[in-house]
Amino acid sequence: MYALVDCNNFFVSCERTLDPSLEGKPVVVLSNNDGCVVSRSKEAKDLGIPMAAPAFKYKELFKKHDVKCFSAKFELYNFKSQDVIRISRSYVGKKDYEVYSIDELFLDLRSFKYIDISEYCLKLKEEIKLKTNIPVSIGIAPTKTLCKIANRIVKKDPERFNGVFILDTPEKIEKALKWLNISDVWGIGRRLAVKMHDNGVYKAWDLLQKPEMWVRKIMGIHGVRMVNELKGIRQLELDAPSAKKSIAVTRSFMEMLTKKEDVRERVETFGMYCSERLRKQNTCCKMVTVFVQTNRFRKDLPEYKNAKTQILPNPTNSSILIGRVVNDLFESIFEEGFHYKKAGVIVNDFVPEDQRLISLFEEDTQNQHLPVMKAMDAMNKKYGKDKVRLGSMSGENTWGRAQISPEYEAFLKNNTLPEANFRFH
DNA sequence: TCTGGGGTCCTAGGACCC
DNA sequence: TCTGGGGTCCTAGGACCC
Numbered sequence: 001m002y003a004l005v006d007c008n009n010f011f012v013s014c015e016r017t018l019d020p021s022l023e024g025k026p027v028v029v030l031s032n033n034d035g036c037v038v039s040r041s042k043e044a045k046d047l048g049i050p051m052a053a054p055a056f057k058y059k060e061l062f063k064k065h066d067v068k069c070f071s072a073k074f075e076l077y078n079f080k081s082q083d084v085i086r087i088s089r090s091y092v093g094k095k096d097y098e099v100y101s102i103d104e105l106f107l108d109l110r111s112f113k114y115i116d117i118s119e120y121c122l123k124l125k126e127e128i129k130l131k132t133n134i135p136v137s138i139g140i141a142p143t144k145t146l147c148k149i150a151n152r153i154v155k156k157d158p159e160r161f162n163g164v165f166i167l168d169t170p171e172k173i174e175k176a177l178k179w180l181n182i183s184d185v186w187g188i189g190r191r192l193a194v195k196m197h198d199n200g201v202y203k204a205w206d207l208l209q210k211p212e213m214w215v216r217k218i219m220g221i222h223g224v225r226m227v228n229e230l231k232g233i234r235q236l237e238l239d240a241p242s243a244k245k246s247i248a249v250t251r252s253f254m255e256m257l258t259k260k261e262d263v264r265e266r267v268e269t270f271g272m273y274c275s276e277r278l279r280k281q282n283t284c285c286k287m288v289t290v291f292v293q294t295n296r297f298r299k300d301l302p303e304y305k306n307a308k309t310q311i312l313p314n315p316t317n318s319s320i321l322i323g324r325v326v327n328d329l330f331e332s333i334f335e336e337g338f339h340y341k342k343a344g345v346i347v348n349d350f351v352p353e354d355q356r357l358i359s360l361f362e363e364d365t366q367n368q369h370l371p372v373m374k375a376m377d378a379m380n381k382k383y384g385k386d387k388v389r390l391g392s393m394s395g396e397n398t399w400g401r402a403q404i405s406p407e408y409e410a411f412l413k414n415n416t417l418p419e420a421n422f423r424f425h
Numbered sequence: 426t427c428t429g430g431g432g433t434c435c436t437a438g439g440a441c442c443c
Numbered sequence: 444t445c446t447g448g449g450g451t452c453c454t455a456g457g458a459c460c461c
Binding site: 038100101102103104186187188189190191192222309 | 454457458459460461
Binding site: 053054056297 | 426427428429430431432433434435436
């Protein structure tokens with residue numbers, strides 16, 4: 001059996017650990033620029049606030065029901081996440097877990113043959129609550145996909161199941177699949193849901209009645225695996241932690257930008273952040289992509305978006321070298337006369353810092369830059385983010401964040417924040 | 426007026442090779 | 444003049460996830 005430990009309304013629950021008076025009240029956490037809702041308390045969900053709701057459309061509702069709104073505090077969430085992971089890990093063998101996202105991890109319970117795993121998970125849930133004040137739900141099942149469903153069942157009726165549900169017998173599984181909408185199956189997104197409905201598949205159970213050829217054709221190899229997982233035949237193992245394959249820094253701007261230099265400065269800053277993250281994991285990249293785009297929601301303004309990728313002659317993680325490439329790419333895609341709303345830099349195709357293959361024909365200055373870069377990183381680690389930076393970077397934080405509460409300030413002061421280390425899917 | 430950010434994987438199609 | 448078949452590798456785009 002596997003177990004999926006999933007934090008309830010994670011970001012909101014983190015906010016409540018700083019301010020317990022938020023308990024029982026409607027609370028939401030907003031994305032960058034306070035743009036849209038990314039986490040909702042149960043009370044907020046009950047008010048009909050959907051996931052990813054644009055905040056401005058719900059201003060009135062927030063006011064009317066006194067919904068508490070917070071800007072996202074990722075340092076805090078990463079910190080709490082590490083706490084939850086540490087406790088959960090201690091319940092299983094050394095490698096018998098997979099951190100799936102900031103608020104979820106899978107545990108492998110296959111070695112527990114003679115104990116009541118429901119009881120065991122209940123104990124885990126209570127220890128997490130006691131030590132971190134984060135409420136979690138735990139779904140137990142023979143496959144990862146069924147764990148997701150077990151978890152959904154818990155969340156539907158937390159009191160009844162006391163936070164833990166085990167989906168083990170064929171009878172229980174059948175009942176669950178006949179209850180679960182196909183669009184709520186792990187791996188069925190918006191597009192596939194439409195295709196499913198077009199073909200008369202409304203419940204997870206309906207998918208199992210389709211011939212394998214059909215599934216293969218409509219959903220690809222992914223679908224065949226999904227069907228087996230739903231039947232309780234394990235197709236997905238726990239993944240070992242692995243290095244990132246790409247790093248992206250992208251932002252929407254508070255205000256639309258029209259001046260070339262304003263956009264350039266931000267894009268260059270994104271390039272530096274990418275470089276820093278590369279150095280943190282001791283890798284160099286071989287590819288850099290830059291994109292810019294206007295506000296896609298403003299149909300009254302001319303739309304423009306463009307992206308361009310450059311393959312580097314020599315792998316690098318130098319802010320200076322990546323900065324130059326970013327600038328060249330930016331020059332080739334920027335067009336005057338548009339209102340820019342969003343931009344980003346993405347780096348990928350990584351090699352370890354010490355295993356770079358160097359082109360015979362291109363000058364390679366990476367090794368001259370590296371000591372300076374590492375010194376810069378060390379100082380920034382010691383004295384704070386962006387205390388030392390390149391001339392092309394802006395000195396200001398160019399995206400918005402609401403006022404930092406006294407509780408959060410205290411938190412930042414008292415905690416050395418661990419490096420985030422998640423695999424994203 | 427105001428609409429997030431950061432990931433992974435799969436597939437189809439083109440370029441190129443023998 | 445006519446013409447085949449089978450690979451591999453790379454990339455862009457789509458779909459999904461939290």
